[in-house]
Amino acid sequence: MHLFLLFTLLFLSLPGIAQRTYxxxxxxxxTEFCRIDTTAQSILPSGRYVTPAGxxxxxxxxxxxxTLSPNGQRAVSLHDGILTVLDLVKLKGTRIPDYAGTIPAALKEGSFLGVAFASDNRTVFLSNGDKGRVLIFDTDQLRTTxxxxxxxxxxxxxxxxxxxLNGNELLVLDRANFRLVRINLTTKQITASIPTGRQPFGLAISPDRRLAFVANVGLYAYPKVPGVTKTNKDTMALKFPPYAAHTKESAAGVEVEGRRIPGLGSPLADEAMSVWTVDLRTNKVISRFKTGVQIGEMIEEAEVVGGASPNSVVVGNRYAYVSNATNDNISVIDYKTKKLVGSIPLKVxxxxxxxxGLMPFGLALPLDATDNSEKTLYVALLAFNxxxxxxxxxRRVRGLIPTGWGPTRVKLSPDQKTLYILSARGYGAGPNGGQGFVKPPQGTYIGDIQLGTFQAVPVPDAAQLAIYTKQVLANTYQTVTVSDDGKNPLPVLPKSRQSPIKHIVYITKENRTYDEVLGQLPTGRGDSTLARFGVGVTIKSRLSTTRGTSGRTMDNQGDSVRITAADIMPNHRRIAQQFAFSDNFYCDSDASIHGHHWMLGTIPNEWVEANAASAGRLEPDSKAPGRRFPKASGAIDPEDYNEIGGLWEAFERANVSLYNFGQANEYAGAVEEWTTTSFxxxxxxxxxxxxxxxPHTSRDFAGYNTNVPDQYRMEQFEREFxxxxxxxxxxxxxxxxxQIPNDHGAGPRPTVGYPYLHSYMADNDLAVGRMLHFLSRTKYWKNMLVIITEDDPQGGVDHIxxxxxxxxxxGPYVKRGYVSHRHANFGSILKTMYNILGVPYVNQYDLTASLLQDYFTDKPDYRPYDxxxxxxxxxxxxxxxxxxxxTIDWRTIQKGPQMDDRADQRAEHYRQQLLNP
Known part of the structure; x- marks a missing residue:
């Protein structure tokens, strides 16, 4: 027995065999699936828990x-086109409009951020957002007056x-015209328009009512492309972005496509991501503060690429406090001396x-009842729940209070005994279809079914706050010890050892849920009744249309054509069955505007989230500079960049070579025609x-644009590769x-091969299969990992x-015929890529994500995919x-790329020996 133990110890001590613990x-x-449990803990797509306090x-x-009424009995929360009137005594909310249709809509055309109670405790002033109006609403009569x-x-x-509200006037921010507007409530007239910085977002006033503070989240004023008009934009719009952000070219402009493209100026300009102070006695801007960490600075050998994104301000008797979302800190302004006097790092x-990974947003600042001083600041941490x-x-964090998913605002009751907290996503979405699912009144679309939350939390004492803090951290992560024998191709941590995987191909698609594609697989936890893009699918469509007496096109009711036993996405099914797939993977995103941030390692900030939840017209020809605002649905705008960036910047810092086919292409106002194929x-x-x-993006690959076939993209990819x-x-x-995006779907186009929505799915499926068929026949396959995922799930339904x-x-190092039941999200994908390529984590979501070692094997299988x-x-x-x-040459495609030429390989062998003697 002793000899056996000795032999075992000696064996484990051999190089490459010894176990290491991390x-x-x-x-x-x-290890759990998402669920909503309002009585205990809910599990979010991130794998984090939420347990709202109070x-x-x-x-x-x-x-x-x-906003809260002055008497503390009512509150009003503002949503996109909706408001909720809350009875704070009974803690009950009334949605306007209601689902029954008995209460008319107050905000038929959108809203954005602003809401304030009048002194009468019943009148509320509402931002009408995109329509450029302030609405006056009566909370007793529940109607706009x-x-x-x-x-x-x-x-x-x-x-x-x-x-x-400022006495008998309103102070209103106009983000389109970069101004602060003063409105006399007696005459309903504008009395002053005062310039602000770019995209004014947050507004506050000093206790003496003399100073207004404006937080500007815009970074640049974006010009129209010269020569583009409404009638020629299809041909004159720029085929590719003219320059990279924060460069000499972006500052001064460049010559591109035969035109002089104007620059954007410096990201450090006073107008960019700053807080301005306005003297309301003179209507003059008296100070401009650049809060937070500035672009170009260095933090632990990483260059800052994201502006501070100062979004909210609260003001005490001497100091103003500003939440800098990107930097996870609070700037402190001594407004009496007009100086920035420090910052409060939000160390948790x-x-x-x-x-x-905190994203500070809404603020509340109570004044001490004894000496009217400020001792406590409450900060809603948008990304930390x-x-x-x-x-x-x-200037230290005393503790944390658990909220719902994505807290946006926090207010204190007039008696300072109760905190009221809004969270954008509450407990999460839950299922939106399947056997036994009952359709709720708000509908089943992910953005509708995912309700927000309103919390009433008694202000905690020190003991209760300590309990809350412990709960918040337990909701966020656990410390897990992992033993590593050095064999798994996925290292436990970045740079802990080398992986045999040398190349990662990251294929991203659009808008599908698990059940609708893979719900029929018996090895996964699916609902086959939702598998509309699976096997044996029946498709219905209207056979023809006629013109009614009014000239409108009408369906011929009753005329339908049925296609039965159709196999819509056979390659997805085969790839899942031959390699490895997850039945417990979740997009952190609701829609593309979030998804393309998350999947590229960027946490959406308050600018992204608020814009995603509000309508907004892009007007290239408008006199209002803010109407050419960044609101990318498939790209990342300069206003969105995280402090040290995301995936791209992480790879650049680590000297990891990269190339991009089609990601980050869908900017606001993009022109997407069938001929727009270069990008x-x-x-x-x-x-x-x-x-x-x-510099590492293909100039000949069509990113998101459902007018371009995925088969066209594959020809572009194969040619350039x-x-x-x-x-x-x-x-x-x-x-x-x-990016292979056509599973997003679009309207039927039968004349060009797309008679049904399902046609786009089949196009996408064929492209994905073609991609893997091609890659698995290249010389790189032996050291390759291919990851296939969606940017968001908004197009479908799922029973989980x-x-x-x-x-x-x-890939060769991926288990064959394996289904993973371990929780996964975008953070898990990023952690996989960072660990394999030896890249340090960027944010808290990478750091705390699930480790997906169960997908891999140390015994490679090099068989290609067919x-x-x-x-x-x-x-x-x-x-x-x-x-x-x-014409697609399927014989050549099935054959695969040309095999290695021995003469070329011999020459390359000796060339490398000369370079590395």
């Missing part, structure tokens, strides 16, 4: 504005943002504090691209992204959770390529 941080729900009720989705238009006196296309836990309680004398989208307004990926990395002298980069989506992995062809009744790829006068 400490990791992982989400608490890593009394909690569910209200309409995405609340971003909150009047409105005030911000347009006039030379100003047009106004966009109402935050607002507040030693294991997390090195990384960003908590409210931070900050001790102002020591998929053309620009009518000048928006830059992230600097780290700009072959020229660069198979026949050329370059080696395949370590990281490659490819509306966020559940697709995650498949393929493509499956779609049902010709659903999609004809030749018809889709006909407008381009191209």
């Amino acid at each position: 400490t990791t941080l992982q989400v608490p729900g890593r 009394q909690t009720i569910r209200i309409a989705n995405d609340p971003f504005g909150l 009047d409105s005030i238009n911000l347009d006039g006196n030379g100003y047009t296309d106004s966009f109402t943002s935050d607002l507040l 836990d030693p294991k997390l504090d090195r990384y960003r 908590a409210v931070a309680v900050v001790d102002l004398p020591t 998929g989208a053309a620009q009518s307004v000048v928006f830059p691209m992230p600097k780290a990926v700009f 072959t020229a660069k990395w198979l026949k050329g002298k370059q080696r395949l980069p370590q990281f490659v992204t490819v 959770d509306a966020h559940r989506s697709l995650l498949m992995m393929a 493509i499956v062809f779609p049902d010709a009744r659903i999609f004809d790829p030749q018809a889709a390529m006909k407008p381009y006068k191209k």
Whole structure:
């Protein structure tokens, strides 16, 4: 027995065999499926828990504005086109409009942030957002009684943002015209328009009512592309972004496509991401503060690429406090001396504090009843599901209060005994279809079914706050010890050892849930009744249309054609069955505007979230500079950049080679025609691209644009891949992204091969199968990992959770025929890529994500993947390529890329020996 133990110890001590133990941080729900449990704990798509403190009720989705009546008996929360009137005594909310249709809508055309109670405890002033008006609403009668238009006196296309009451006047921010508006409530007239910085977002006033503070979250004023008009934009819009952000070119402008493209100026300009102070006695701006960490500074050898995003301000008797979302800190302004006097780092836990991931947003500042001083600051942490309680004398976080998912606003009752907290996503979405599912009154779309929350929390004493703090951290992560024998291709931590995987191809798609594609697989936890893109599908469509007497096109009711036993996405099914897939993967996102941030390692900030929850018109020809605002649905704008960036910047810092096919292409106002094939989208307004990926992005690959067939994209991809990395002298980069977006779906186009919505899915499926067929026959396959996922799940339904989506992995080191039940999200994907390529984590979501070692094996299987062809009744790829006068050569595609030439390989062998003697 002793000899056996000795032999075992000696064996384990051999190089490469010894076990090593690592400490990791992982989400608490890593072995669980998403669920909503309002009585205990709910599990979010991130794998984190939410356990809101105090009394909690569910209200309409995405609340971003909150006001309390002076008597403390009512509150109003503002949503997109909706408001909720809350009875704070009974803690009950009334949605306006209600689901029954008995209470008319007050905000038929949108809203944005601003809401304020009048002194009569019943009248409320509401931002009408995109329509550039302030609405006056009666909370007793539950109806809109009047409105005030911000347009006039030379100003047009106004966009109402935050607002507040100042005696008998309203102070209102117009984000489109970069101004603060003063409105006399007796005459309903504008008395002054005062310039602000770009995209004014947050508004506050000093206790003596003399100074107004404006937080500007805009970074640049974006010009229109010269020469573009409404009639020629299809041909004159820029085929590719003209420059990278924060560069000499973006500052001064460049010559591109035969035109001089104007620059954006400096990101450090006073107008950019700053706080301005206005003297209300003179209507003059008296100070401009650049709060937070500035672009270009260095933090632990990482260059700051994201502006501070100062979004909210509260004002005490001497100091104003500003939440800098990107920096996870609070700036302190001594407004009497007009100086920035410091910052308060929001340190919440030693294991997390090195990384960003809090996103401070809404603020509340009570004044001490004894000496009228400020001692405590409450901060809604948008990305941390908590409210931070900050001790102002020591400038330290005293503790944390658990909230719902994505807290946006926090207010204190007039008697300072109760905190009221809004959270945008509450308990999450939950299922939105399947057997036994009962459709709720708000509908089943992910953005509707995911209700916000309103909390009433008694102000905690020190003992209760300590309990709350412990709960918040337990909701966020657990410390997990992982043993590593050195064999798993996925290292436990970045740089802990080398992986045999040298190349990662990251394929991203659009808008599908798990159940609708893979719900029939018996090895996964699916609902086959929802598998509308699975096997044996029946498709119905109207046979014809007629003209009614009014001239309108009408369906011929009763005339339908049925296609039965159709196999819509056979390659997805085959890839899942042959390699590895997850039945417990969730997009952190609701829609593309969130998804393309999350999947590229960028946490959406308050600007992204608030814009995503509000309508807004882009007007390239408007006189209002803020109407050319950044609101990318498939890209990342400079206003959105995290402090040290995301995935692109992380790879650049770590010297990891990368190349991008089609990601970050869909900027606001993009032109997307079937002919827009060089990038998929053309620009009518000048928006830059992230600097780290700009030079490494294909100029001949159509990103998001459902007018372009995915088969066309595959021809572009195969052509460039072959020229660069198979026949050329370059080696395949370590990281490659490819966007294959047509499973987003679009309207039927039967003349070009898309008679049904399902046709887009079949096109996408064929492209994904074709991609894997191609890659698995290249010389790089032996060291490759292919990750396939969706940017968001908004197009479908799922019986577990509306966020559940697709995650498949393929490659020689991926287990064959494996289904993972371990929780996964975008953070898990990023952690996988960072660990394999030896790249340090960027934010708290990477750091605390689930570790997906169960997908991998140390015994590689090099067999290639064989493509499956779609049902010709659903999609004809030749018809889709006909407008381009191209014919798909399926024999060549099935054969795969040209095999290595021995002479070329011999020459390359000796060339490398000369370079590395």
